[in-house]
Amino acid sequence: MLSVQKVTKRFGGLTAVQGVSLEVNKGEIVGLIGPNGAGKSTFFNILTGIYKPNEGAILFEGKPIHTQKPFRIAKQGISRTFQNIRLLKEESVLENVKVGMFGQTRSGLWSALLGLTQAKKEEEMVTEKSMQILELVGLKGYEGEQAGSLSYGNQRRVEIARALVSNPKLLLLDEPIAGMNAHEIEEMGELISAIRTKNGTTVILIEHNVGMVVGLCDRIAVLDHGEKIADDKPDAIIANPAVIEAYIGKDEEAEVGLLAAH
Numbered sequence: 001m002l003s004v005q006k007v008t009k010r011f012g013g014l015t016a017v018q019g020v021s022l023e024v025n026k027g028e029i030v031g032l033i034g035p036n037g038a039g040k041s042t043f044f045n046i047l048t049g050i051y052k053p054n055e056g057a058i059l060f061e062g063k064p065i066h067t068q069k070p071f072r073i074a075k076q077g078i079s080r081t082f083q084n085i086r087l088l089k090e091e092s093v094l095e096n097v098k099v100g101m102f103g104q105t106r107s108g109l110w111s112a113l114l115g116l117t118q119a120k121k122e123e124e125m126v127t128e129k130s131m132q133i134l135e136l137v138g139l140k141g142y143e144g145e146q147a148g149s150l151s152y153g154n155q156r157r158v159e160i161a162r163a164l165v166s167n168p169k170l171l172l173l174d175e176p177i178a179g180m181n182a183h184e185i186e187e188m189g190e191l192i193s194a195i196r197t198k199n200g201t202t203v204i205l206i207e208h209n210v211g212m213v214v215g216l217c218d219r220i221a222v223l224d225h226g227e228k229i230a231d232d233k234p235d236a237i238i239a240n241p242a243v244i245e246a247y248i249g250k251d252e253e254a255e256v257g258l259l260a261a262h
């Protein structure tokens, strides 16, 4: 589904991502781990078109996307969440999810303003789809609540719902369990598995909690100083000396998780 080929991104004299390749198959859940500053978020920003790579290519379903603008990439079926929760906190949960369909509907501003039939139909369709997704992420009944009033874990669910409402083929999750308690982490793991099973969505997730990644992912790629140093099944990753070495002294949370998983 996704073929990242020797991608490099430089910021002035700093190489944030260096010659990284990654193949992702349809239906896989792939973890992307690495110490702070390893280049994980930059890699997501390259995939979604926020940054253009200086070198390399990215094919999505066989077509090059590294030259395309973010909205075009999104339209082809790549959706993401962000490290920091980005909700319209004053708006309802439903409105926040509907925002995820922006750019997917056909009616223009004028027809929307004039309330023409096409716009009305689309509005109904978007609401219905949003309600279905809210049920999938376990937020049925919360649609009328103000997004900012929800628990931290549920706000993350709203973000995922917003990313899912456009029916993405590939979902990129940037630290989906950051700041969550143990119970919320377990529930989020179950939700990500359910998204794959029920919707057939392929997932790449960045995460510092190695225990969670090991339990959830089919495969894990490890970045260190912008380079991919490992790409393997979870059991092999936690036994890989280069991975352990990369973490030691750099990321306490991940180091403890890695040793515990080991």
Ligand SMILES: Nc1ncnc2c1ncn2[C@@H]1O[C@H](COP(=O)(O)OP(=O)(O)OP(=O)(O)O)[C@@H](O)[C@H]1O
Pocket: 011, 014, 015, 016, 034, 035, 036, 037, 038, 039, 040, 041, 042, 043
């Ligand atoms: N827009 C930018 N301009 C300049 N340098 C940047 C920019 N974005 C990222 N960097 C640098 O690139 C390197 C990789 O950063 P990145 O945020 O991708 O790492 P990360 O693995 O996601 O880290 P973390 O786990 O802390 O979120 C860092 O040295 C960072 O300071």
